[in-house]
Amino acid sequence: MADAIRMIDLYVMGKQYTVPETLTIIEALEYAGYQIKRGCGCRAGFCGACATVYRIAGDFELKVGLACQTKVEPGMYLAQIPFFPGRKALFDLERIRPSVADFARLYPEVFRCLGCSSCTKVCPQDIDVMQYIAYLQRGDFARAADLSFDCVMCGLCVSRCPAHIVHYNAALTARRLYSRYLAPPDAFLKERVRAIEAGAFDHELQQLIDADKTRLQELYNNRDIE
Amino acid sequence: MVYTPHLQELMKKVEETRPSRVGVHYPRMTAAERQEVLRRFHPDFIEAGFRQLQVGVDKGSRVPLEMADILEAGSRLRGAALDLNRCAYDVDVLVIGGGGAGASAALEACAAGVSVMVATKLRFGDANTMMAQGGIQAADKPNDTPCIHYLDVVGGGGFYNVPELARALVMDAPLVIEWLESLGAMFDKKEDGTMNTIHGGGTSRKRMHAARDYTGAEIMRTLRDEVYNRGIKVVEFCPAVELLLDSSGRAAGAVLFNLETEEYLIARAKTVIIATGGSGRLHYQGFPTSNHYGATGDGLVLGYRAGAKTIFADSIQYHPTGGAYPPQLLGLLVTEKTRGLGGTPLNINGAQFVYHLETRDVESSAIIRECKERGLGVPLPTGSTAVWLDSPLIELTHGEGTIERQLPAMLRQFARFGVDIRKEPMLIYPTLHYQNGGLLIDEHGRSTVENLYVAGETAGGIHGRNRLMGNSLLDIVVFGRRAGRHAAARSGEVRPDGFSLEHVWNYEKELESTGSAGGRVAPILLPRYTHR
Ligand SMILES: Cc1cc2nc3c(=O)[nH]c(=O)nc-3n(C[C@H](O)[C@H](O)[C@H](O)COP(=O)(O)OP(=O)(O)OC[C@H]3O[C@@H](n4cnc5c(N)ncnc54)[C@H](O)[C@@H]3O)c2cc1C
Ligand code: FES
Numbered sequence: 001m002a003d004a005i006r007m008i009d010l011y012v013m014g015k016q017y018t019v020p021e022t023l024t025i026i027e028a029l030e031y032a033g034y035q036i037k038r039g040c041g042c043r044a045g046f047c048g049a050c051a052t053v054y055r056i057a058g059d060f061e062l063k064v065g066l067a068c069q070t071k072v073e074p075g076m077y078l079a080q081i082p083f084f085p086g087r088k089a090l091f092d093l094e095r096i097r098p099s100v101a102d103f104a105r106l107y108p109e110v111f112r113c114l115g116c117s118s119c120t121k122v123c124p125q126d127i128d129v130m131q132y133i134a135y136l137q138r139g140d141f142a143r144a145a146d147l148s149f150d151c152v153m154c155g156l157c158v159s160r161c162p163a164h165i166v167h168y169n170a171a172l173t174a175r176r177l178y179s180r181y182l183a184p185p186d187a188f189l190k191e192r193v194r195a196i197e198a199g200a201f202d203h204e205l206q207q208l209i210d211a212d213k214t215r216l217q218e219l220y221n222n223r224d225i226e
Numbered sequence: 227m228v229y230t231p232h233l234q235e236l237m238k239k240v241e242e243t244r245p246s247r248v249g250v251h252y253p254r255m256t257a258a259e260r261q262e263v264l265r266r267f268h269p270d271f272i273e274a275g276f277r278q279l280q281v282g283v284d285k286g287s288r289v290p291l292e293m294a295d296i297l298e299a300g301s302r303l304r305g306a307a308l309d310l311n312r313c314a315y316d317v318d319v320l321v322i323g324g325g326g327a328g329a330s331a332a333l334e335a336c337a338a339g340v341s342v343m344v345a346t347k348l349r350f351g352d353a354n355t356m357m358a359q360g361g362i363q364a365a366d367k368p369n370d371t372p373c374i375h376y377l378d379v380v381g382g383g384g385f386y387n388v389p390e391l392a393r394a395l396v397m398d399a400p401l402v403i404e405w406l407e408s409l410g411a412m413f414d415k416k417e418d419g420t421m422n423t424i425h426g427g428g429t430s431r432k433r434m435h436a437a438r439d440y441t442g443a444e445i446m447r448t449l450r451d452e453v454y455n456r457g458i459k460v461v462e463f464c465p466a467v468e469l470l471l472d473s474s475g476r477a478a479g480a481v482l483f484n485l486e487t488e489e490y491l492i493a494r495a496k497t498v499i500i501a502t503g504g505s506g507r508l509h510y511q512g513f514p515t516s517n518h519y520g521a522t523g524d525g526l527v528l529g530y531r532a533g534a535k536t537i538f539a540d541s542i543q544y545h546p547t548g549g550a551y552p553p554q555l556l557g558l559l560v561t562e563k564t565r566g567l568g569g570t571p572l573n574i575n576g577a578q579f580v581y582h583l584e585t586r587d588v589e590s591s592a593i594i595r596e597c598k599e600r601g602l603g604v605p606l607p608t609g610s611t612a613v614w615l616d617s618p619l620i621e622l623t624h625g626e627g628t629i630e631r632q633l634p635a636m637l638r639q640f641a642r643f644g645v646d647i648r649k650e651p652m653l654i655y656p657t658l659h660y661q662n663g664g665l666l667i668d669e670h671g672r673s674t675v676e677n678l679y680v681a682g683e684t685a686g687g688i689h690g691r692n693r694l695m696g697n698s699l700l701d702i703v704v705f706g707r708r709a710g711r712h713a714a715a716r717s718g719e720v721r722p723d724g725f726s727l728e729h730v731w732n733y734e735k736e737l738e739s740t741g742s743a744g745g746r747v748a749p750i751l752l753p754r755y756t757h758r
Contacts, residue, residue: 022553030755037463037485037752041352042518044558045639046359046443049352069642071554090455093410125638145412149438150634153447172451176410183412184419192366192400201397204373208380209389220381221257225430226369 010076025052025067025078038082045069048154048168051124054078064156066124084155086166089173098177100139107170110136112163119157119167125150129157129167136174144171145178228552228644230607233653239576240614240651247570247578248622254581260588267591267598270541270691275511280740281733282530283674289539292508296523297530298737299748301730302467303481306490310470310725313479313492315461317343318717319710320495322466322480323525325353326442326699327682328501329449330706331671331713335499336456338714344458345482345493347465347502347520347751351450354503354518354683355702358442359561359635360426361434362703363696364399367423370431372396379697382428382585383662383690386538391688391705394669395697398704403435406703411448413437424566426695428585434696439561439635442699464491465524465751469498469532469678473724477532477678481727483751494725496717497677499709500525501702504661504683507753510542513658514557524749525684529665531733534673537686538663543693546571546589548657550612552643557657560615560636562586562695564652567632568623572614572651573602579613587692590656597655604653612655617647660698662689671709677720679709 005020010028017032026040041049050067057075067080089106096102104111110133119129127150135144148171157167195201208216229237255263265271276288281298289297319335321328324346335342344350365375375396380387403421407413413435414422423432437444453460463485470479470492479494502525506517515521530536547564549555565571570582571589573596580592593613597603603611617636620628629637629648640647664686671679682702689697737743 024554031757033756035756040519041348042357044357047352047356049349088454172447175412179412180410186419186421188368189366189404193404196397201372205393208373208376213385216385220377223377223430226432
C-alpha cells in the first residue's frame, strides 16, 4: 500500500535541490549531499544543535525552527546556524544564593530586557521566554525554573535579543539555584544514603551475589510487585 | 490530522475498544512464554545478523555484522603524517566523549585535584544522555531497597550481569540522586519534597525518578554547566580516532581529529577514560534508531584495537516503542513513561496482545511477532507495519491534562508532525536503542588494558544482556564518577614513556593476515546519509 512519495524543490543556501516531501530539514540537507558536521546532534528535538532560519518563497517572514523537527516545504530557502556565541556566567553554586542581587551580578543584562517579546516569538519549544525573564527580574526563581524547564538551549532567543540576554544560560542558572536552595528536600533520600554508607545493605546484597542462578531465578520470579 | 483515511478508519477500532480496556490488566507472560517469544523473534537471535570476530582479543566471539565491520577495519591514521612527540594537549586524565558519563568522570577527576580534559566529537552534550526522557532508577523509598533493585537488575539482565557491577549500580543509586540534586538538577517532586516515582518495564517498585520527560537533558545540562564552572578544558568537534599506548602497553593518551580543519592532534595523558556512548547509528539489521547522530561505536573500536576485552557485544536493545509514522518520527523514541503511565500496545483490531510493561526485549519481540507472524500489525502508507500505542487511554485513566503535564516532550514532538497524542493513538515499532554490552570493566571502571577506563554505554557487564529503563542514566553517573575518581588517583602513580601506535599497526597486520579488513576504515565518526 506504499504511496508514491512526492518530490519538491527547495534551496540550500540559495542552490536548488529536489527532495522527497516527507523529509525533515536535516534529512533534506543530507539527501542533497551534505555530510553534516555542525548543526546536528540528537535529531529528535532535545539538544538544540540544529537551530535554523528559513524563508518560503513569496512570504515576507523570516522563519526559525529546529531543523530535525521541521518538515520541508516547497520553495523553502534553508540555511543552518552552525554556531551562535552566547555568554555563560561562571559561578560556584555553593557560594551564591537565589537572590536578585546575586543573580544580577551574574546576568546583569537580564535586567535590561526591552520587552519586545522577540525571544518568545522565536522559541521552537513555545516557551514564554520573556515571561520567565520577567520572573527572573523579580527574583521568582520557582516560576522561572518551572516555565523555562523545557528549554533545549538552541539559542534562537539569543540570536534575536536586542538586549543581548543569553536567556538559556540565565534560565539554567535559575533552575540550578531553585533546585539547590528552594525545592523542598526529600526527607527519606538522606536517610537512605546514610544507611547505605553505614553498610546497612551490605550483608543482604552479598547474599544475593553469592546465590546461584536457580535461587536468584526463584527469588526473581516470585518477587512481589508494587 | 496526518493519518490517512485508511489509518483513521483503523483508529476507530481503537476508540471502540477503549472504554472496555480502562483499568483492565492484561496478564504478564510466564517465564516460559518470555523465553519462547525472545528466541523466535528477538533480533539478537537472528543468526544471519551476526558473525564471529577473526582478530583481536575476543577472536571467535559473535558480534553483529555491522559491529564486526568497524572492529575489523583499518586505522584512519594509516599514511597520516604524525609526530607523536608534538603534543597539543598534555593532561593527567583524558576523558573521551562529552555525554553524561564523560561529564561525571571529568567532574570527579577535577574534584580530586588533577588536570582533566574532555575531547568530544560534536558539541559537549550532543549525546544520547541529552535524549533520555523517561527517568533514572534509585531505591530511595521506604518500601524499596538496593537489594530489591539488584534483583530487578539481574532478573532483567537474564542473570548474566557481573554481580560486582550490578551491586555498585544499585548501592550508588541514591547517592547519585543526592549528588545530582546538590548540583541543582530538578527532579519531579511532591509539595513536601517527596520524589515522584513510577514504574518502568521490569521494575518491582516504583523507583523511576524523572524530570518531566526531559530527564537526561536535565542531567546533561546540569553536569555540563558544572564542568564549565569548574574550568575544565573541553575540546569540541575533536573525536578521538586512536588511543596512544606507552612502551609498557598502558593507555597514555589519544590521537584526536579536528573535524573542521582535518588535522590530527596528539593528546597525552596519564590515564584515559573512554565515554563515547553507544552505536545505534550502525543500524544493526537495518533497524532505525533512537540514538543521537554521533552514536557510531567509536569507543569500541579504539578500545578493542588497544586490546580491551568486550562482553555481551552481541546483545543489543531494541526499544519496543519507536516512532513508526509519520515518517519524520521514524525510529525516534516514544518514552517508556508512556507505558509507565498506562499507554498500551494494540493490534489492528484495537486489542491488547502483550502486557504493557514487560521488559524491553520481551515487549519488542511480542510486537515483532504480532506484525510478522500473526499479521495483525497496522499497515502503514510507507509500506511497513506498526502497532498502536494507546496514549489517549492515559488521559482516560489518570485524568485529562496528564499527558501535558507528564509527557510534554512527546506531546510537542508528535504535534509538530500533526498527531495529537491526547486524542489519537501513536503508531510504533521497535527501534534500535541501546548497546547492552561493551568493553568489560570492573567496579572502578577499569578496562582490561592498564590505565584505560571505560564508562557509560560503551562499557559492558553491568546490565547483563538486557538493561532496564532508568538504569542507564544511573550507570553513566555511577561509573562515570567511579572511573573519574580512580583514574585521577591512578594518574598520580604513573609516568608514561615511549608513546606509540604500535598496537594499531600490529592490529592491522593481524587483520591483513586474515583478509578480513575489506578496505574499511574505522572509527567511522559520522554516519553517512547522503543520497548518491
Ligand atoms: C532517545 C533515548 C532515550 C533514553 N532514555 C533513557 C531513560 O529514560 N533512562 C535511562 O536510564 N536511559 C535512557 N537512555 C539511555 C541513556 O540515555 C544512554 O545510554 C546514556 O545516556 C549514555 O550515556 P553516555 O555518556 O555513555 O553516552 P552519550 O551520552 O551518548 O555520550 C557519548 C559522547 O561521546 C561522544 N563521542 C562519540 N564518539 C566519540 C569519539 N570518537 N571521540 C570523542 N567523543 C566521541 C558523543 O558525541 C557523545 O557526546 C535513552 C537513550 C536514548 C537514545
Ligand atoms: S538535532 Fe537536536 S534538536 Fe535538532
